[in-house]
Amino acid sequence: MQPAQFAVFGHPIGHSLSPQIHRAFAQQFGIALDYRAIDVAPADFAAAVQRFFAEDGVGANVTLPHKAAACALASQRSLAATRAGTANVLTRLEDGQLAAHNTDGAGMVRDITERHSVDLRGHDGLLLGAGGAAHGVAWNLLDAGVETLTIVNRSPAAADALADAIGEPARAHTRYWEDLADLGSFDLIVNATSAGVLGGSLQLPFSLAGARALCYDLSYGVAASGFLAWAKTAGARYAIDGLGMLVETAADAFELWHGKRPQTDPVYAQLRRQYS
Numbered sequence: 001m002q003p004a005q006f007a008v009f010g011h012p013i014g015h016s017l018s019p020q021i022h023r024a025f026a027q028q029f030g031i032a033l034d035y036r037a038i039d040v041a042p043a044d045f046a047a048a049v050q051r052f053f054a055e056d057g058v059g060a061n062v063t064l065p066h067k068a069a070a071c072a073l074a075s076q077r078s079l080a081a082t083r084a085g086t087a088n089v090l091t092r093l094e095d096g097q098l099a100a101h102n103t104d105g106a107g108m109v110r111d112i113t114e115r116h117s118v119d120l121r122g123h124d125g126l127l128l129g130a131g132g133a134a135h136g137v138a139w140n141l142l143d144a145g146v147e148t149l150t151i152v153n154r155s156p157a158a159a160d161a162l163a164d165a166i167g168e169p170a171r172a173h174t175r176y177w178e179d180l181a182d183l184g185s186f187d188l189i190v191n192a193t194s195a196g197v198l199g200g201s202l203q204l205p206f207s208l209a210g211a212r213a214l215c216y217d218l219s220y221g222v223a224a225s226g227f228l229a230w231a232k233t234a235g236a237r238y239a240i241d242g243l244g245m246l247v248e249t250a251a252d253a254f255e256l257w258h259g260k261r262p263q264t265d266p267v268y269a270q271l272r273r274q275y276s
């Protein structure tokens with residue numbers, strides 16, 4: 001019998017760790033699976049996904065730049081996917097239609113609170129960026145007890161749109177990027193911009209990092225290095241990349257597809273050796 005078919009769709013996708021993570025999870029349970037990385041340009045994404053599921057695909061991860069398109073393709077959406085307007089997991093339903101999930105925010109919060117043992121309750125948070133990645137984590141940060149979330153984006157309209165969508169003005173509000181030096185300090189700073197992924201860097205004032213600051217970059221590897229170096233120089237208590245988040249979000253996808261909860265720590269430890 002052919003093993004069950006899974007895939008991750010992205011563009012580019014060459015360096016995706018998802019195949020390695022899902023194969024490692026599957027090994028924990030002796031599950032046979034075929035997990036491929038599929039590089040597809042935005043114009044071809046919908047057709048490629050439909051072909052994959054028509055040819056017995058069971059589940060797919062979706063990464064940049066397809067997360068919004070993945071959400072739009074589905075006929076059912078989880079609350080997290082609906083709120084974010086993006087999806088990183090697609091699952092085939094019994095009638096052949098697709099369900100969209102977004103496990104990014106839950107994975108990030110679990111990485112912070114469980115792996116790094118930081119309680120987010122009562123934190124004043126700063127969210128840098130208001131694109132797809134920021135949408136994927138904003139609600140989860142508030143649900144985890146972050147007291148206030150200040151959203152700052154280079155283009156203010158996108159920050160306003162995210163704050164409006166959250167609809168809790170006393171807790172989630174926006175400020176201008178140009179005013180970062182005047183905002184005082186934060187306990188939590190989340191870099192959800194794509195500056196590092198695009199090979200750029202952020203010019204951030206050191207005054208942003210408070211004494212107990214946790215600085216978290218949603219990316220990992222070279223893309224996260226600039227922000228994490230800034231955080232360390234600024235004296236942040238924690239400077240954490242998104243590698244643990246990636247493993248946690250994958251674990252949620254794995255559980256959706258296989259009904260089993262994998263152990264994430266050994267897989268995280270293995271990847272950490274690759275991205276020290």
Ligand code: ATR
Nearest residue numbers: 129130131132133134153154155158193194195200
């Ligand atoms: P993603 O899915 O990774 O979030 P996105 O939806 O394109 O990708 O969003 C990218 C985010 O990074 C946006 O908030 C973008 O700011 P703008 O809305 O002003 O474009 C932000 N970003 C990208 N490069 C940046 C840079 N050099 N400085 C500051 N913000 C940057």
